[in-house]
Amino acid sequence: MNIGGDLPVRRIGFGAMRLADSDIWHGPADREGALAVLRRAVELGVNFVDTSDAYSLGANEELIAEALHPYADDLVIATKAGVARPSPAEWVPLGRPEYLKQQAELSLRRLRLDRIDLFFLHRVDPQVPLADQIGALEELRKEGKIRHIGLSEVTVGQLEEASRLAPVAAVQNLYNLATREHEAVVDRAEKEGIAFVPFFPIATGDHARAEGPLAEVASEVGATPAQVALAWLLRRSPTMVPIPGTTSVAHLEENVGALAVTLTDAQYDRLSTLT
Structure with missing residues (x-):
């Protein structure tokens, strides 16, 4: 996948949000372990890392720089702004232009970059005209x-409006096999050649139970249920770039292994009809 037409990335990236505490407020309890996960991701060929100024109040960006700077030439780092964190439990959309610009400057500093490859509007602020935010x-x-x-958690209408104002290279919405409210956005992104970056890409709940449909297909193809969930996403759209996150090197290696999983038409269709 070429994000924006000029940023080639492997189709499984790494979401760094999981390298924070449970409230996404403090940094990781095991800092050395988190650094090892990031470095192992790059060793495995992952060249798309996603973070945000809101994760650990910017410390997540600093963690990425500590682990990976100086960056490989082909490493694409995405970050976001547009959400304030007044407390560990609050995620408040904040899209005032001066705030977005300030946060971009801070992200550049924390990531040790001169230019951010992909910068998402973390959430559309309903109190500010979208035209001002874009x-x-x-x-x-x-x-x-x-x-x-990039845009995060947007509708087709918001994507269309934003695209009239500026070129949009990527959309990051909640989407996985069990959570598919954004089917229309996936389709629209594919039509326009826009990268669709699903967060929380691995299905949970009934779909992922020990005797569930993912486990059945996983047994058939010699993979794990998580790998099958990611393989389904990769087949769902050619512009899909999942960003599974983890604090475990073993799980990281498992997730990247999904690139080698091939589903038959029947297996893909069987999973696609699940509700």
Whole structure:
């Protein structure tokens, strides 16, 4: 997948949010373990890492820089702004242009970058015109501080409106085999050649139970249920780039192994009809 037409990435990236405490407020309890996971991801060929200024109040970005800087030439780092964290339990959309620009500057500093490859509007702020929010990101792009603009948790209508204002390279919405409210956004992103970056990409609940449909297909193809869940996403759309996160090197290796899993038409269809 080429994000924005000029950022080639492998189709399984790494979501760094999991490298934080349970409230996504403090940094990891096992810092050395978190650094090892990030470094192992790059060793495995992962070249797309996703973070946010809201994860551990910016410390997640600093962790990535500590682990991986100086960065490999092909490493794409995405971050986000547009959510304030007044307390561990609060995630408040904040899309004022001056705030978005300030956070971009702070992210550049923490990540030790001159330009951010992919900068997402973390959430659309209903109190601020979308044109103002996208306008701020477009100013940053024209100034050379960000390379591409992304949107997170948006509808087709919001994607269309934003795309009229500036080029949108990626959309990051909640989507997995068991949570598929954004089917229309997946389809629209594919039609426009926009990367669709599903967060929480591995299905849970009934779909993932020990005797469930994922386990059945996993047994048939010689993979794990998590790998099958990711393989289904990869087949769902050619612009899909899942970003499973983990604090475990073993789980990281398992997730990356999904790239080698092939589903038959019948297996894909069987999983696709699940509700």
